Amino acid sequence: MIVSPNPHIHANVSTKKLMLDVIIALCPAAIVSFLFYGLSEIAIMAISVASCVVLEWAITKYLMKKPSTTGDLSAIVTGMLLAMNLPPTCPLWVVFIGAVVAIAVAKMSFGGVGQNIWNPALVGRVFLLVSFPTYMTDWTVPAGFISNVDAFSGATLLGQVSILGALEADKLVNLQTLFYNIGGSAGEISALALLAGWVYLLVRKVIRPWITLSIFATVALVAGIFHMVDPAAYTGPLFNLLTGGVILGACFMATDYVTSPMSNWGGVVYGIGIGFIVMMICYFGSYPEGMSFAILLMNTAVPLINIKFHQRKYGRK
Amino acid sequence: MSKITFAIGGVHPDDAKLARGCAIEVLPLPQTMYVSMAQHLGAPAKPLVAVGDKVKTGQVIAEPGGFISAFVHSPASGTVKSIGPRKDLAGNNATHIEIAVEGDEWVEGVDLSDTLVTEIPEDRQFILDRIKACGVVGLGGATFPTHVKLNPAPGSVAECLILNGAECEPYLTSDFRIMLERTKEIVVGAAIMQKVLGGCRTVIGIEENKPEAIEAMQKAVAELPYKVEILPLKKKYPQGGEKQLIQAVMHREVGSGGLPISVGAVVQNVATSLAVYEAVQKNKPLITNTLTITGNCLPVEKMHNYLFRIGMPLSYIAEYAGGVPEGAAKLISGGPMMGRAIANLDAATVKGSSSILYLSEESTKRGQESLCIRCGRCSEACPMGLEPFLLNRLYKVGDVEALEANAAQDCIECGCCLYSCPAYIPLLDRVRQAKGMAMAAIRARAPKK
Numbered sequence: 001m002i003v004s005p006n007p008h009i010h011a012n013v014s015t016k017k018l019m020l021d022v023i024i025a026l027c028p029a030a031i032v033s034f035l036f037y038g039l040s041e042i043a044i045m046a047i048s049v050a051s052c053v054v055l056e057w058a059i060t061k062y063l064m065k066k067p068s069t070t071g072d073l074s075a076i077v078t079g080m081l082l083a084m085n086l087p088p089t090c091p092l093w094v095v096f097i098g099a100v101v102a103i104a105v106a107k108m109s110f111g112g113v114g115q116n117i118w119n120p121a122l123v124g125r126v127f128l129l130v131s132f133p134t135y136m137t138d139w140t141v142p143a144g145f146i147s148n149v150d151a152f153s154g155a156t157l158l159g160q161v162s163i164l165g166a167l168e169a170d171k172l173v174n175l176q177t178l179f180y181n182i183g184g185s186a187g188e189i190s191a192l193a194l195l196a197g198w199v200y201l202l203v204r205k206v207i208r209p210w211i212t213l214s215i216f217a218t219v220a221l222v223a224g225i226f227h228m229v230d231p232a233a234y235t236g237p238l239f240n241l242l243t244g245g246v247i248l249g250a251c252f253m254a255t256d257y258v259t260s261p262m263s264n265w266g267g268v269v270y271g272i273g274i275g276f277i278v279m280m281i282c283y284f285g286s287y288p289e290g291m292s293f294a295i296l297l298m299n300t301a302v303p304l305i306n307i308k309f310h311q312r313k314y315g316r317k
Numbered sequence: 318m319s320k321i322t323f324a325i326g327g328v329h330p331d332d333a334k335l336a337r338g339c340a341i342e343v344l345p346l347p348q349t350m351y352v353s354m355a356q357h358l359g360a361p362a363k364p365l366v367a368v369g370d371k372v373k374t375g376q377v378i379a380e381p382g383g384f385i386s387a388f389v390h391s392p393a394s395g396t397v398k399s400i401g402p403r404k405d406l407a408g409n410n411a412t413h414i415e416i417a418v419e420g421d422e423w424v425e426g427v428d429l430s431d432t433l434v435t436e437i438p439e440d441r442q443f444i445l446d447r448i449k450a451c452g453v454v455g456l457g458g459a460t461f462p463t464h465v466k467l468n469p470a471p472g473s474v475a476e477c478l479i480l481n482g483a484e485c486e487p488y489l490t491s492d493f494r495i496m497l498e499r500t501k502e503i504v505v506g507a508a509i510m511q512k513v514l515g516g517c518r519t520v521i522g523i524e525e526n527k528p529e530a531i532e533a534m535q536k537a538v539a540e541l542p543y544k545v546e547i548l549p550l551k552k553k554y555p556q557g558g559e560k561q562l563i564q565a566v567m568h569r570e571v572g573s574g575g576l577p578i579s580v581g582a583v584v585q586n587v588a589t590s591l592a593v594y595e596a597v598q599k600n601k602p603l604i605t606n607t608l609t610i611t612g613n614c615l616p617v618e619k620m621h622n623y624l625f626r627i628g629m630p631l632s633y634i635a636e637y638a639g640g641v642p643e644g645a646a647k648l649i650s651g652g653p654m655m656g657r658a659i660a661n662l663d664a665a666t667v668k669g670s671s672s673i674l675y676l677s678e679e680s681t682k683r684g685q686e687s688l689c690i691r692c693g694r695c696s697e698a699c700p701m702g703l704e705p706f707l708l709n710r711l712y713k714v715g716d717v718e719a720l721e722a723n724a725a726q727d728c729i730e731c732g733c734c735l736y737s738c739p740a741y742i743p744l745l746d747r748v749r750q751a752k753g754m755a756m757a758a759i760r761a762r763a764p765k766k
Contacts, residue, residue, distance in 0.1 A: 002647040003658040005746055007732030008674075008681050009330060009487070013739045015690055072687065114688040114740075208697075257692040262704065313702035313724055314325055314560060315570040 015113070018257075019073035021206045025197035026080050026252065032193045033186040035145050037088035041186050047092050049079030051099035059108045074113045078102055081121035081252060084187020085245070085292070086128070089138045097131075098124035118299045119259045122292045129292070139184065166235045173239045181242065184289070188248045198251035207255045211267040215250040216241060218275025226283060234283055244282060249291035250274070259299040266302075266309035273298040319525050322551040323561035326700040328733045330554055330654070332526050336490045336611040336620035341498055343624045344637060346393050346418050350628035351403055352378065355411040356667035357454040358461045359385030364414055370397045374423045375602050377450075378414055387462045388452035390602040392626035395419040406631065406650050406664035407657060413665060416628070427601050433501050434598040435541060437509050444513050444597050451596030452603045452668075457481050457557065457586030458655065460669040463593065466585070467513045469578045475514040476581030479566050480507050480590055482523040482530065483550060483557035486652025489672050491607035492587050494622045496523070496530035499591050500537040506590030508543035509597050514583060519545045520566050521587065524552045554654060555731040559584045561700050573727050574759070603627070603668060608634070612675030614644040625666055632662045635673055646678035653681075654732045684741035695734035695744055701727045705734035705744040712751040717758050726755040 033041050056075040060068045069075075082098050102124030110116040129136045161169040180190050188194065201207045219240050226234035240246065254260060254274055261270050274294045281290025355361040360383030372378060372391040379389035395418045403413040423429060438444055449464035469475060480503075484492040496503060503521075511519040521538075523531050534547045548566060555561055560571050562584055569580040577584055585593075588606065595601040610621045619639050631650070635641055641648070641662070648659040651671055659673070695705035703724055711719045725748060734744040 001660075002678070002681060003660045004647075004683065005658070005749070006656060006730070007654045007736045007745065008647060008649055008656065008658065008676055009653040009736065010684070010741070011328065011330070011737050013694075013737070014684060014741070015687060015739045018690075018692070018739055069687070074690075112688060114690040257690050262691060262693040262696055262706070311696050311699070311702040311704060312325060314564070314700065314727065315572045315575070316702075316724065316727075 015072040021204050022077050025200045028193035028196050029187050032190040041088045045083040047095045048083035051096050052079035052103050055103040078120045082124045085125040085185045088186045089140050094135050098128045101127040119256050126292050170239050177242050191247050194247045210264050211271045212250045214268045214271025215275045218272045222279040244289045245291040254295050261305045263309045266305045319549040319551050322553045323564040325702045326698050327553040328698050330487050333487045336609050339622045341494050341622045347633045350416050351413040351665035352628040353411050357387040362389045366397050376424045390604050392604045392628040393418040394422040404661050406659045408660045428599040447597045453592045453596050456588035473578045475517045475583050478519045479584045480521040481557050482587040485554045485556040488611045489652050491609045493527050500533045502594040503587050503590045504537045506594035507545050520548050522548045522550050524550050526552045609672040610638045614677040615642045629666050645675035647676045647681040649674040687740045694737040698733035698737040708748045708751050712747045717754050720751045721755040725751040728752045
């Protein structure tokens with residue numbers, strides 16, 4: 001007979017089940033990337049996920065000498081996110097280095113799941129971006145299974161801003177962009193596929209919507225103000241929401257449990273910070289895709305946000 | 318759909334009211350009963366009988382041992398066989414009076430008929446004395462002596478009497494059954510307490526998963542000449558928590574360490590209301606209560622709601638109901654969220670007993686603890702707005718000052734945090750310890766009286 005304190009039942013939720021839901025939510029966008037970018041993207045995904053899982057297993061077993069934590073599936077999530085944040089032409093050895101940085105440096109050196117300060121996949125991506133800028137900004141579109149798409153070769157939508165100017169670039173964003181948008185990181189072809197995954201996470205109550213919504217609102221607001229002041233110099237809200245990895249970042253990277261604030265209001269502030277920083281980088285910075293930096297910078301601020309923003313306590317002012 | 322519920326946190330476990338269809342059955346008397354002296358909050362009662370004494374059903378056998386304490390009565394007629402320590406359900410010793418049952422001969426002056434008495438005595442003190450003399454305590458879980466709660470300190474005014482018919486714990490159906498079968502008595506009981514409190518607003522809150530109870534109570538209220546409201550509540554655990562119910566009904570929050578009366582609230586359980594009715598209108602002491610036999614490893618046809626005599630051993634009731642089912646890994650007295658695991662089935666029932674719950678190993682086994690992933694689910698679930706993940710960490714480093722600043726002492730031990738934790742961190746176990754540390758620090762600072 002078991003004798004232990006209350007509660008005697010459990011919601012039957014586990015880290016593994018939550019991570020499995022995130023994996024499922026990433027699948028639509030991942031499948032779209034396979035369809036458009038073909039075998040090379042499948043290889044990137046396979047190498048990224050396999051490297052992350054094997055590295056975490058090896059580090060827990062041989063360095064930390066602890067039971068392996070790969071069973072919680074969080075390494076798979078990191079691997080998938082890393083792959084989806086890389087260009088589809090990225091050489092596989094570069095992918096592997098990204099995985100080493102993500103798992104060994106950004107996750108396991110802090111103690112493993114739940115202990116890291118920065119989103120591991122983004123640390124991996126940013127490391128690659130500053131170390132291998134040529135590979136990381138090569139937006140050539142490899143042959144996919146859907147080959148009749150003749151899109152912008154060599155430049156992302158964001159890249160078009162410097163070529164065509166803000167006014168013309170804005171016109172490139174239309175209804176079709178919502179369904180698919182070639183160029184950019186592999187995972188962000190389809191805004192719709194990403195949003196479908198996000199809605200799945202909301203329905204399954206894996207995440208709360210506030211962080212994502214506050215990023216979207218801030219991006220739209222900041223872009224709206226700048227665009228209104230000078231439409232020739234600054235692209236509009238829709239353009240900025242649909243490009244530069246904003247949706248992928250806002251739905252799946254900024255909402256990472258470990259590196260986001262604990263309270264809802266903290267999440268809103270964190271989202272505003274990300275939205276503001278990404279727009280500043282976009283308008284005034286030299287990196288075209290500022291989402292990774294914006295999220296990592298706000299990850300850094302999370303401990304401070306957690307000190308300031310708490311749940312509302314019962315019976316206390 | 319009612320939208321009325323508490324504002325912070327809460328969880329939605331499957332309500333599993335499997336025994337809802339089982340009408341209350343009266344248990345026959347066993348050969349021996351053991352009446353505990355420590356079955357209410359406060360000081361244990363002091364025995365008034367000696368070994369060898371003959372006692373009658375309903376006779377006082379112990380008196381209050383302090384201001385917060387209660388009278389205890391004999392649950393049957395017979396002979397006092399022994400007075401001494403006996404193990405309660407957790408295995409702790411408490412003084413029990415052992416009664417060899419010889420029959421069911423009641424003391425004089427108790428109205429044993431079923432006739433509903435609707436005329437409420439005028440004298441407030443008379444009512445309070447009756448409630449005290451009949452040993453009525455809160456039957457919602459805390460077993461706080463009712464006459465004390467109904468007699469707030471001078472200066473405080475009761476603005477609202479809330480009757481708790483939420484029965485938010487999964488599985489339990491005893492309150493549901495009495496609301497169906499003893500409906501009018503409960504309403505009269507509410508009106509009696511309303512009178513004692515000076516005629517304040519009186520609300521009976523019932524969760525929506527009990528529509529039959531809501532309907533029956535509404536009908537009873539319409540037929541009786543009192544001003545009592547029935548308030549359907551949205552189903553959410555822990556709705557029946559005193560502080561949560563006050564927030565749901567009155568939109569007020571009791572301050573940290575404060576009593577409900579500080580915001581003008583008095584909360585009583587519906588089962589307590591029935592006990593008050595029997596005490597005041599029938600002069601019948603609290604020697605019976607209702608208990609549910611249920612669980613997830615028991616077929617529905619073996620589930621029961623029993624009217625038991627307080628002092629019957631749990632094992633006697635379990636045997637009568639067909640024995641402990643195969644596959645029962647954990648036996649619980651109370652609900653699955655806040656009940657206590659039964660370590661000793663030979664323990665006697667007490668005034669506050671509400672169930673014997675059989676849970677299978679699969680449903681009750683705790684998962685292997687893993688690292689916190691900072692998902693914030695514990696904090697989102699906490700109805701007091703606490704941050705269990707933070708309290709867990711502060712407890713581990715022993716930072717009492719920070720524990721107090723983060724309100725560890727406000728924990729109501731409802732279990733929502735551990736229930737929601739995907740990493741199976743024993744949050745409540747640790748927060749309970751943390752609460753103890755914070756309370757000790759607060760007490761140490763308090764001026765000595």
